[in-house]
Amino acid sequence: MQYQAETVDDYIDQIPEERQGPVQKFREIFQKNLPAGFEEGILYKMIGFYVPHSLYPDGYHCNPKDPLPFVNIASQKNFIALYHSGIYAKKELYDWFVAEYPKHCKYKLDMGKSCVRFKKIDDIPYQLIEELAGKMTPQEWIEIYETAIKKK
Template sequence: MTFDEYVETLDPKWKESFLKLWHTVEERIPDDFEIDVQHGMPGFVVPKTIYPDGYHVDNEPLPFMGIASQKRHLAVYHMGIYRDPDLYNWFTGEYPKHMTTKLNMGKSCIRFTNPNKVPYELIGDLAGKMSAEEWIQLYESKR
């Protein structure tokens, strides 16, 4: 599946907020990441030209950040926030400064249940906080 094919499948309720979030992340994420669709979800990965070992589970490019439109929410998956306690603490500390709604978050998944209440600027800031090299180092240190 390509990114455009994915967008064609989006529920109209989520399409506008998904695309705004996608473009916000795309503008802010460091240039060393590439767009890829893995496991049916578009996202940003460390290309194998930078990290030939790839993701140890399936030998695909190393995933970093994905954005998905689910039935009941818009989801941002950020592997750095899962692996880096300082980044996690930064994000959870910043979130209340941007939103009045309660943070709905798992280990790497941030969920937004209202398409009109997405902290685009904050997610853009999060996207720019870690380079591919920093992500590789963190990934390798915790394997």
């Protein structure tokens, strides 16, 4: 589902009522636990946390006018999605997350390359998400991103 929101609060107001609390909790977790330097806003019609142009002037290679995306939170048709670029780009972080997930949630991990899908909103592993949020600085994300882009 895509929402036409100008602000994060506007986005949250537009999603189904039963998802507003969980999405707000995700937002608060990332606001409190991401290392300094990331910024929050609407990016790709979702809640986004990104490296601003002030830290990474090159921006996102697909559209340099956009800041470098890192985490997005979205209310999709059948689930809440957490898109975390660090999980996709850093194998050690991916391995850690996959190993830790069953310790925090009774349901099977439903995950794509960078997308974790939460269909059971009453059993979201918020403590694990808090840990994940603090595991990568903007500087580390830039280094990983540039290494991957320069390979192409």
